[in-house]
Amino acid sequence: MTLIQKHILGLLVLLSTLNLTACVEVRAWEKGYLAKEEMAWNPDILEDALAKHIFFSKEASSGSSSAAGGGCGCN
Amino acid sequence: MSKRSVHNKIKKRYSRSILALSGTALTLSSMSYADAPPTQSTVSIKSTNYQEDDLLSNEVLFGELSRYDIDVHQFQLVTPVTRNSSLQVNGSYDSLSGASPWFTSANSEGEPIVNLSGASGIYDTRRELSIGGSYYLENETVNLSIGRSAENDYNAAFINFGFTHQLNNRLTTIGVNTSISNDEIFPTDAEKFNRIKSASKRSVSTALSISHIINRFSAYQTAISVTNQKGFLSDPYKLRDVRPNSKSQYAWTNSFRIFFEKMDAALHSNYRLYHDDFGIGSHTVDFSWHQNLSTYIPFDLRFVPSIRYYTQSSANFFTNIDDFSSDPLAPQSSDYRLAAFGAISAGINFIADLNNLRITAGGERDQAKSKYSAYNVSRPSTALVRFSRISIGFDFSY
Numbered sequence: 199m200t201l202i203q204k205h206i207l208g209l210l211v212l213l214s215t216l217n218l219t220a221c222v223e224v225r226a227w228e229k230g231y232l233a234k235e236e237m238a239w240n241p242d243i244l245e246d247a248l249a250k251h252i253f254f255s256k257e258a259s260s261g262s263s264s265a266a267g268g269g270c271g272c273n
Numbered sequence: 274m275s276k277r278s279v280h281n282k283i284k285k286r287y288s289r290s291i292l293a294l295s296g297t298a299l300t301l302s303s304m305s306y307a308d309a310p311p312t313q314s315t316v317s318i319k320s321t322n323y324q325e326d327d328l329l330s331n332e333v334l335f336g337e338l339s340r341y342d343i344d345v346h347q348f349q350l351v352t353p354v355t356r357n358s359s360l361q362v363n364g365s366y367d368s369l370s371g372a373s374p375w376f377t378s379a380n381s382e383g384e385p386i387v388n389l390s391g392a393s394g395i396y397d398t399r400r401e402l403s404i405g406g407s408y409y410l411e412n413e414t415v416n417l418s419i420g421r422s423a424e425n426d427y428n429a430a431f432i433n434f435g436f437t438h439q440l441n442n443r444l445t446t447i448g449v450n451t452s453i454s455n456d457e458i459f460p461t462d463a464e465k466f467n468r469i470k471s472a473s474k475r476s477v478s479t480a481l482s483i484s485h486i487i488n489r490f491s492a493y494q495t496a497i498s499v500t501n502q503k504g505f506l507s508d509p510y511k512l513r514d515v516r517p518n519s520k521s522q523y524a525w526t527n528s529f530r531i532f533f534e535k536m537d538a539a540l541h542s543n544y545r546l547y548h549d550d551f552g553i554g555s556h557t558v559d560f561s562w563h564q565n566l567s568t569y570i571p572f573d574l575r576f577v578p579s580i581r582y583y584t585q586s587s588a589n590f591f592t593n594i595d596d597f598s599s600d601p602l603a604p605q606s607s608d609y610r611l612a613a614f615g616a617i618s619a620g621i622n623f624i625a626d627l628n629n630l631r632i633t634a635g636g637e638r639d640q641a642k643s644k645y646s647a648y649n650v651s652r653p654s655t656a657l658v659r660f661s662r663i664s665i666g667f668d669f670s671y
Contacts, residue, residue, distance in 0.1 A: 222489075224486050226443070229486070230489075231489055231532040231534065232492060236538075236565070237492070237532055237539050239484070239530070241563070242624075242633065242666075243349065244349055244666060245633070245635075245664070245666070248321060248345060248347065248664075252323065252660075253583070256610065256616075256639075256641070256658050256660075257583060257585060257610060258549070258551070258555065258585055258610050259524065259545070259549075259557065259583075260500065260522065260547075261478075261498040261500060261522055261523070261524025261526070261545070261547060262480070262526050263448070263450075263480055263482040263494060263498070263528070264450045264452075264482075
């Protein structure tokens with residue numbers, strides 16, 4: 199088994215574990231902790247945009263949960 | 274305790290509660306990607322200095338040793354327009370100076386050595402402006418934005434469309450996002466250095482995401498993105514750089530958030546698996562710990578240490594010593610970004626909330642090395658980057 203295959207297997211195990219715990223009903227009034235800013239997917243939009251831009255220009259990889267924006271002469 | 278100090282304390286707590294509630298509307302939106310529009314306007318500015326370490330004299334045969342030094346200034350306005358819509362304006366201005374790898378050759382021992390761009394270095398600026406709107410329905414959100422960025426030798430125009438839908442009692446959100454970018458490059462000193470005079474490329478990117486609330490304390494998101502690029506993908510500033518005219522990129526990202534009630538802290542973890550048809554595969558994993566300290570001090574303060582590991586394999590046509598005798602049309606590049614390497618980053622941010630004003634300050638250090646790679650490194654690059662950045666930002670809500 200290659201290193202990449204091991205990583206994929208590990209991820210599948212993790213996802214399966216998460217799915218098993220995914221059946222809990224959470225009411226609207228129970229979302230207080232989830233609504234905290236530090237629980238947001240991107241708590242700081244400007245920081246997230248800048249970090250993506252830097253790594254996009256210094257590494258070959260890109261792509262996330264949102265589509266890529268405009269290009270730049272840096273890559 | 275005097276009446277005034279009691280009054281001030283109550284007022285402060287009340288203001289924080291209002292802010293927390295309005296913040297809840299905003300953050301629920303970002304947690305589920307489909308919820309209420311912002312209830313107040315927010316202006317954000319952020320300034321960052323990005324500095325790459327100089328190369329050592331024994332690593333360079335020709336050119337400047339100092340690499341990029343970039344100042345970045347960002348601006349954002351988010352404001353409600355009607356009860357169901359909001360407007361977002363983003364701007365940024367970057368100024369850049371330094372030197373960039375020009376070509377690679379072998380030293381007297383046959384080891385690869387890098388040659389940087391001329392002694393005068395590079396100076397450039399980049400200006401980007403985008404404007405967008407969001408419309409909020411009961412369980413859906415629609416976003417549309419357009420933007421443009423301009424450099425001395427590069428222009429890009431882009432449009433972005435996003436749609437989210439909540440289902441399963443608002444525990445699950447599905448989203449689709451598409452972006453199209455048309456880019457043009459017109460290299461400086463094209464005739465002097467026999468560079469292409471102008472060229473263009475088009476990028477089309479689509480992402481599909483699913484977010485799910487697992488329980489009161491945790492949520493998970495998975496997303497797949499596909500990006501296709503067509504056109505001129507080579508680097509015209511390199512002496513020998515030929516890349517295919519099309520590229521397809523695939524990324525699978527996974528994010529997990531969990532809140533620890535007793536510690537009043539949240540853990541963020543993200544993982545990305547990437548592959549493209551240049552032959553590059555990569556893994557990215559990062560963690561950040563968001564620790565609230567408001568229990569111990571008289572205002573809301575959070576500190577956020579973070580760590581990131583990245584590793585990629587090399588492109589099929591990467592070489593660490595340019596071969597000028599090969600077919601000039603055959604794909605070949607010594608760009609260090611196409612090499613196999615690994616990179617480790619560590620950073621810390623402090624976030625202080627002072628009623629309507631938020632101050633964010635932080636820094637990050639990133640170091641890329643061949644020996645950090647989880648992939649086989651048959652041709653190590655000599656031009657990998659080590660950089661530091663520091664930033665300060667202000668958000669004002671009214």
